[in-house]
Amino acid sequence: MDAHVAQLQMQYRNYILSLYQQGFLDDQFTELKSLQDDGTPDFVAEVLSLFFDDCVKLVGNMARALDQTGTVDFSQVGANVHQLKGSSSSVGAKRVKGLCINFKELCEAKNYEGCVRCLQQVDIEYKTLKAKLQDMFNLEKQIVQAGGIVPQVDIN
């Protein structure tokens, strides 16, 4: 086997493992990967794309709801958090999901400052995850272009 390919594959393995170890991803992401096969090679990418589109939309909604000069509709914010919690959970975005759980409590408590801060964290977190996953996909592409196969990474 090409040494270059082997090196890329090792890099890829380590990268994926670090994403799990650092809590960016959980076993739901593993489940998603297992649903992808030769017939549906873009499934994970498509799902993630939908997820990040959702993030943009929902964060936008929440920012607007929290930007009221008058009274803030916390139930509106809460409804968006609920949706984001659902999709982050379905995609395996562990940190985003965790933030949403806190966020939900802050909405219920009608804690304005807390909500604003939490929203900022959510914004940073989903963008960070997006960048990390982009790096992961780039590594996959490099492996394939170098003539190798993207390895299955066993997370245990």
Place this chain on the structure above:
Amino acid sequence: SRLDLKISAMVMAAEPQFHVLAVDDSLFDRKLIERLLQKASCQVTTVDSGYKALEFLGLREGVEINDPDAVSTSPVIHQEVEVNLIITDYCMPGMTGYDLLKKVKESSAFKNIPVVIMSSENVPARISRCLEEGAEEFFLKPVRLADLNRLKPHMMKTKLKNQMLEEIEKPSKVESGTAAAVVEPEVKDLTEIGIKIVPLQSEVEPKQVHLQVVQQEDQTMSNNKRKSVEEGLSTDRSRPRFEGITTAV
């Protein structure tokens, strides 16, 4: 169980295609459930609302298009659209998953189609309400492939029942014209493959198997995922399945 063994043998021999109708207002969730179902070797149709689901089934505004009369026993009248399972999200605008469940169970044409409810929220009262209304299962999101694979015996039974019912309705070698006489020769075949006419008994069996499976999973998974109201699976759930056979000829 013997029934499961027979079903597995039949599935491997015939590889029947189960057709599942998936209902969810979220595009994201539809994409997921669609892939999951395809991976579970099912044919999938996805719709984004309860209204569209009813339309697809052939029920429009509560009026059943193809139901000729009230004592019809065949659950599959609209032959072009055979649906072996409906899986629906609970929280949807307009018609909720629960509303859809009710409409399906109230329809004489489609009440035998198993309905599964999905929700991202673990609300015991909601879960028992759905089960009481006749939902086959209640899945907490994110739904996994293992969950769907557990549905196969349910779908297989419905498919088999449909086939059996079609067989029974055909004019057969009978001396008297009573329904009992028509059914009797067939009963032997049914019990041979483990399907009993008495609905409650046969419904309870798979549920007990399911409970065991769920408990095993709970031990390995750190988060509580599946139905939290295990006790909610009461055995007195009356879902008339074969009710039609005794009244029809």
